[in-house]
Amino acid sequence: MTTRTFLSPPMRDVHAHVTEWMTAAGMAVTVDHAGNIRGVSDGATAGGARLFVGSHLDTVPRAGAFDGVLGVMLGIALVESLGSRRLPFAIEVVGFSEEEGVRFGVPYIGSRALAGTLDRDILDHRDPHGCTVADAIRAYGLDPSRIPEAAAGDAIGYLEFHIEQGPVLESRGLPLGVVSRIAGQTRVMLTFTGTAGHAGTTPMHLRRDALAGAAEWIAAVERAASQVPDLVATVGRIETEPNATNVIAGRCVVSLDVRHRDNPSRVRAAAEAVTLARDIAARRGLTLHHEVRLDEPALAMDIALTALLERAVSDSGISASNVVSGAGHDAMVLGLRMPVAMLFLRSPGGLSHHPDEAVHDDDVAAALAAGLRFLDLLGAERS
Numbered sequence: 455m456t457t458r459t460f461l462s463p464p465m466r467d468v469h470a471h472v473t474e475w476m477t478a479a480g481m482a483v484t485v486d487h488a489g490n491i492r493g494v495s496d497g498a499t500a501g502g503a504r505l506f507v508g509s510h511l512d513t514v515p516r517a518g519a520f521d522g523v524l525g526v527m528l529g530i531a532l533v534e535s536l537g538s539r540r541l542p543f544a545i546e547v548v549g550f551s552e553e554e555g556v557r558f559g560v561p562y563i564g565s566r567a568l569a570g571t572l573d574r575d576i577l578d579h580r581d582p583h584g585c586t587v588a589d590a591i592r593a594y595g596l597d598p599s600r601i602p603e604a605a606a607g608d609a610i611g612y613l614e615f616h617i618e619q620g621p622v623l624e625s626r627g628l629p630l631g632v633v634s635r636i637a638g639q640t641r642v643m644l645t646f647t648g649t650a651g652h653a654g655t656t657p658m659h660l661r662r663d664a665l666a667g668a669a670e671w672i673a674a675v676e677r678a679a680s681q682v683p684d685l686v687a688t689v690g691r692i693e694t695e696p697n698a699t700n701v702i703a704g705r706c707v708v709s710l711d712v713r714h715r716d717n718p719s720r721v722r723a724a725a726e727a728v729t730l731a732r733d734i735a736a737r738r739g740l741t742l743h744h745e746v747r748l749d750e751p752a753l754a755m756d757i758a759l760t761a762l763l764e765r766a767v768s769d770s771g772i773s774a775s776n777v778v779s780g781a782g783h784d785a786m787v788l789g790l791r792m793p794v795a796m797l798f799l800r801s802p803g804g805l806s807h808h809p810d811e812a813v814h815d816d817d818v819a820a821a822l823a824a825g826l827r828f829l830d831l832l833g834a835e836r837s
């Protein structure tokens with residue numbers, strides 16, 4: 455299993471491998487100051503119009519082997535398969551440095567740098583060891599003051615290959631799916647604060663138990679979310695202090711991840727969850743603090759680029775089927791800056807964010823063939 459977080463030592467390892475493969479495919483390779491590795495197909499004029507193809511290289515903890523990195527490898531394979539064939543545009547393959555948001559609790563650092571939308575205050579976020587994003591960038595041998603240089607110039611658009619990470623394509627018996635829309639995502643950190651106390655001597659009615667309050671809230675969030683069609687709400691992280699078996703918890707920090715394909719449903723659900731936390735805290739004599747870490751609107755894929763991708767898939771002999779992505783992707787960030795399209799590969803068992811995440815080799819071959827056909831169609835359109 456793999457755990458590769460932002461500019462961690464495993465990221466240095468994967469950069470070494472990707473540099474080798476990009477170079478062997480005839481690409482000029484750089485790492486920008488947000489830690490994105492970037493390979494440009496040769497013959498590209500500096501600053502010339504280019505198609506970006508990529509995904510992220512960071513992973514969740516104990517991840518599988520395909521979430522993100524498969525999209526980078528398929529980008530390199532596209533360039534490799536073109537060989538000496540010339541297109542009327544360059545291809546830039548990007549391996550983004552931070553999409554999951556695991557190390558600093560803030561996702562999309564790499565793609566925001568490419569989109570030119572990275573807020574400067576994100577550089578001050580600290581990881582659990584107190585290291586800031588800026589420190590991590592410097593420790594990697596990069597310069598945070600040069601992040602603006604990472605911004606994309608003249609972009610035709612962005613194509614991302616990614617595993618579906620869900621059960622839809624497998625249920626349809628399809629190897630590939632064209633993404634129509636990516637669900638919006640709200641991420642919140644909530645802190646319940648009570649009073650630590652002796653587990654043996656404090657009567658139940660005299661307690662201000664932060665962990666019990668958080669637990670009541672977590673169960674209530676799950677119940678509420680189950681009533682709303684297409685809504686998902688997840689509490690994936692919990693940290694409690696002092697985290698001892700014989701001490702009533704004085705403080706408990708929990709994460710909330712809320713998603714829905716339409717924004718009003720998501721925004722309403724997230725707000726209701728925070729109000730619920732505040733009510734439970736008040737009734738239990740706790741205080742509540744919350745911080746919105748991400749408020750990412752749902753994004754519809756670019757119509758023209760997606761139509762070209764659908765044609766490429768059907769020209770490759772596969773019925774083009776649309777999928778809404780419940781997972782967030784770097785395409786959401788770049789879609790605010792350039793036309794974007796995404797091609798999903800079937801996820802056996804719908805499994806992801808798990809060491810047993812898999813793909814079928816034939817589906818990867820089909821994705822590559824559809825990607826090459828997409829380049830033909832885009833090239834013809836721009837000649």
Ligand code: HGY
Nearest residue numbers: 553554780781782783
């Ligand atoms: O959380 C997500 O949707 C993605 O895996 N970053």
Ligand code: MN
Nearest residue numbers: 514521554807
């Ligand atoms: Mn992921």
Ligand code: MN
Nearest residue numbers: 510521522783
């Ligand atoms: Mn991913």
